[in-house]
Amino acid sequence: MLMRTRALLAAPLLVLSLATAHAADSPAAKKALVQKVLQMQQPGIDGIARTLAEQPVAPMMQQVAGLLRTRVPEDKREALSKEIQGDFKKYIDATVPLLRDRAKALAPTTIGAVLEQKFSEDELKQLVTWLESPLARKYQTAFPEFQRSLTEKLVAETRPMVEPNLRELNESITRRLAAHAGAPAAAGASKP
Known part of the structure; x- marks a missing residue:
């Protein structure tokens, strides 16, 4: 009887220890899946960075085009336009990598945190499978x-x-x- 009681008491402890071991493995597996999703979505994250860099430049370019037409003599427009386009390109070339690198660094704590919070491990597996399809x-x-x-x-x-x-x-x-x-x-x- 004593053995049977010990076995009955030990069974829940065994189940609890197995569940704890599974739970300990699950967050690591889930984090790995989140990292995989982030890696697969890197082109979209890069696109966000490019858009943020280009967004303030677009209205400036339009304004400059108007000013070139109305305030710069026709014989000097093309040369000045090329110089200014070079300035815009220099800005984009310097700003896009800065924003892209920062977005990549922030993605795990922003997008990754939401993925971990809102998606189960099984859902993340399904998402990865779909993204790879x-x-x-x-x-x-x-x-x-x-x-x-x-x-x-x-x-x-x-x-x-x-x-x-x-x-x-x-x-x-x-x-x-x-x-x-x-x-x-x-x-x-x-x-x-």
């Missing part, structure tokens, strides 16, 4: 085309609705700056 690769390869197609159509269809708002914003800012500087606001002034 030919269909997922095909989808990821086609995604930039989806984005480009949508962006082109969206810009084309909304430009007539957005441009008046931009003009109004520009005029409002120009008036405010002129009032603050004490100069009269010019109607149809160029972008600030």
Whole structure:
């Protein structure tokens, strides 16, 4: 009877120790799966870095193009345009790697933390399997085309609705700056 009691008491301890051992292995396996997902998603993370670097430059480039057309003599535009494009390229070439490296360093504590919190080990395995599948690769390869197609159509269809708002914003800012500087606001002034 004493042996049977000891066996009954030992059984839950054995189950608990096995569960603890499995739980101890599980976080390491889960972390490895998260790292694999992050590695597979690195092109997207790099894309975020590139977008962040290019985003503030796009409006500057548009503004510079307008200024070149309106304020620079025609015979000097091309040379000055090439110089300024070189400045933009220098900025992009210096900024993209900086943002890309920082995004790569931050991904485990941001994206990785969310993956660990929101996905089970089994779900992460399924996600890795899907990301490695030919269909997922095909989808990821086609995604930039989806984005480009949508962006082109969206810009084309909304430009007539957005441009008046931009003009109004520009005029409002120009008036405010002129009032603050004490100069009269010019109607149809160029972008600030």
